[in-house]
Amino acid sequence: MNLYFRLFTFLKGARVQLALKISLGLLIMGTYVGQAFATAATMKTLFAGGSFHEISPLIIIIAVLIVIRAVIVKVDEIYGKKIAYFIKNELRERLLMRLMDLGPGYQENYRSGNLQSVLIDGVESLEPFLTGYVPQLLVSLLGSGVVVIYIWTLDPVVGWITAAGLLIAVGSPQLGSNFFKRIILEYWQSYAKLNAQYIDAMQGMTTLKVFQASKHKGQELEEEAKGVYNRSMKSLGVSLLDSAIVKWGTAAGAAFATGVGALRVTTGELPVQSLFVILFLVVECFRPLNDLNRLWHQSFLGFAAARGIFNLLDEPLIVEEKSQSLQQAVERPLPELTFKEVTFAYSGGKRPAVKNISLHIKAGEKVAFVGKSGSGKSTLVQLIMRFFDPQSGSILMNGLDIRENSLEDLRNQIAVVFQDTYLFYGTVSENLRVANPNATLEELEKAAKLAGAHEFIMELPQGYDTVIGERGMRLSGxxxxxxxxxxxxxxxAPLLILDEATSNVDALSEEKIQHALEHLMKNKTTILIAHRLSTIQNADRIFVMDDQELKEEGNHRELLFEKGFYAQLIEAQHE
Incomplete structure (x- = not known):
């Protein structure tokens, strides 16, 4: 579908509001047309030698129409903003839900700054088109069309000239639209890149300071900013040229129609009274087109941003959910997991991240995965969470392929403690309620006490209501x-995954965290992933990964006795 016409689909939920916006636009044009008739009548009266007493009612009508128009314009602008808020809010929610459906795998290939540009600036730039250009287009077609027909009834020749001028004014911007869209697209891409660069610089500020790289990064940003400026000036120049052509066309069309009308008055083919009406109506006929042209050029940035929006909406899901996914009962047994010849490669690559993995984890069992970095341990976690699906093989939970479950039900059964904890900007309680939005303060405190966190939380300035900063920057690891x-x-959740949960903390913190984890693992099926082999020696079974394959399996003693790869890892850590 053409990008231009596809944008109209965003207005589906606001048809009633759009109709009212068009009605307000037609009312505004109606006040201009009424003013034109009143002004023409005033000129006709004065031309016939009328007195001030005769034209005073007409002057009052003109004044009233001006006041009415001012009120309608204000209502129109306020209502336009309300429609814009509704449409943009709906679109942003739709885009965010699409991002959530695509999952972490999608973000591996895109910078956060580029996605931010689409979600925030991209949606914002659609406002001139959706709530300005589209209603004004219909106002112009309906309002100007009616005026042209009326002028045609007064004089067909002048009517055809006015109609031709309208077609030229509407059509001329389309002639160079592809060229202008390309320039705007280049500007948008450079702007999105600059935005991504700035976010990188802000998030990496500590690293830049430590390595004295701030100046170099600043120079990079300066070069990017210059590129945005140059493309902005280029697009502005083309836009001004195009607008000048349209404005010249509308002015020339009005002047030509009026001139021909005056000529026909001299030949007796047009009454002078009709010329007064034409003189003022022709101007009002072209007025909506000047507004339309302005909104057309304001919409070009939205056209460029729309490509990114539609790319996101059209992106195929990495993980497809069946239309009739199973929803298990609330009361469920502890999960048992089975991997059957599972092979997976990121982005469909040729080199597998895991290959031909077959294993079984019993219900209530505590198992560990160990191996060198890049051996495939964390990939197995992402496959269990269904952030990705394997290219071959299957993963079963309690004997059922996890692809048969709804994603919501599957992930409700899993709790994960990652190596890199992400905390949102907000209070401690808001961050805790990510796991349970309906948790009471008593439940928050109980969970924090079990995790060994209550004591330090209460030492914060406002306790659980303390704002902990972006990414929890005010807290230690x-x-x-x-x-x-x-x-x-x-x-x-009945299935607990601990992915390098103590790798980034000091020895004292590790001891406290390990104690909390012991409480957490009770009555759960637990999967441990760790580099520090001392943390997994009490596991019921240990799976040893190397070169993306499962090499060994057994408990700590059994694997040491075999003197295989696991024994080599233990020896290497003791050196």
Whole structure:
């Protein structure tokens, strides 16, 4: 579908509001037309030698129409903003839900700054087109069309000239639209890149300071900013040229129609009274087109941003959910997991991240995955969570392929404590309620106490209501990790995954966290992933990964006795 026409689909939920916006536009034009008739009548009266007493009612009518128009214009602008808010809010929610459906796998190939540009600036730039240009287009077609027909009834020749001028004014912007769209697209792409660069610089500020790289990064940003400026000036120049052509066309059309009308008066083919009406109506006929042209050029940035919006909406889902996915009962047994010859490669690559993995995890069992970095341990977690689906093989939970479950039901059964805890800007309680939005303060405190976090939370300035900053920057690594464990306590899911949960904390914090984890793992099926082999020696079974394959399986003693790859890892860590 053509990009231009596809944008109209965003207006489906606002048809009533759009109709009212068009009605307001027609009323505004109606006041101009009424003013034109009143002014023409005033000129006709004065031309016939009328007195001020005769034209005073007409002057009052003109004044009243001006006041009415001012009121309608204000209502129109306010209502336009309300429609814009409704449409943009709906679109942003739709885009966010699409991002959630695409999952973390989609973000691996796109920078956060580019996505932010689409969700915030891209949606914002659609406002001139959706709530300005589209209603004004219909106002112009209806309003100007009626005026042209009326002028044609007064004099067909002048009517055809006016109609031709309208067609030229509407059509001329389309002639160079592809060229202008390309320039605007280049500007939008450079702007999105600059935005991404700035976000990178802000998030990496500490690293830039440590390595004294701030100046170099600043120079990079300056070059990017210059590119945005140059493309902005280029698009502005083309826009001004195009607008000048349209304005010249509308002015020339009005002047030519009026001139021909005056000529026909001299030949007796047109009454002078009709010329007064034509003189003022022709101007009002072209007025909506000047507004339309202005909104057309304001919409070009939206056209460029729309490509990114539609690319996001059209992106095929990495993980497809069946239309009739199973929803299991609330009361369910502890999960058992089975991998059957599972092979997976990121982005459909040729080199597998895991290959031909077959294993079984019993219900209530505590198992660990160990191996070198890049051996495929964390990939198995992402496959269990269905952030990705394997290219071959299957994963079963309690004997059922996890692809048969709804994603919501599957993930409700899983709690994860990641190596890198993500905390949102907000209070401690808001971050904890990510795991359970309906949790009471008593439940938050209970979970925090079990996680060993309650004590340090109460030492914060406002306790659970303390704002902890973006990404939890006001907390230590150990404190952030304990909040992550508190989230897992709040969720209380039967399958627990601990992905390098203590790798980024000091020895004292690790001891406290390990104690909290022991409480958390009770009565759950638990999967441990760790580099520090000391943290998984008490696991019921240990799966040893190497070169994306499962090499060994057994408990700590059995694997040491075999003197295989696991024994080599233990020896390497003790050196």
């Amino acid at each position: 150990g404190q952030k990790q304990r909040l992550s464990i508190a989230r897992a306590f709040l969720k209380d």
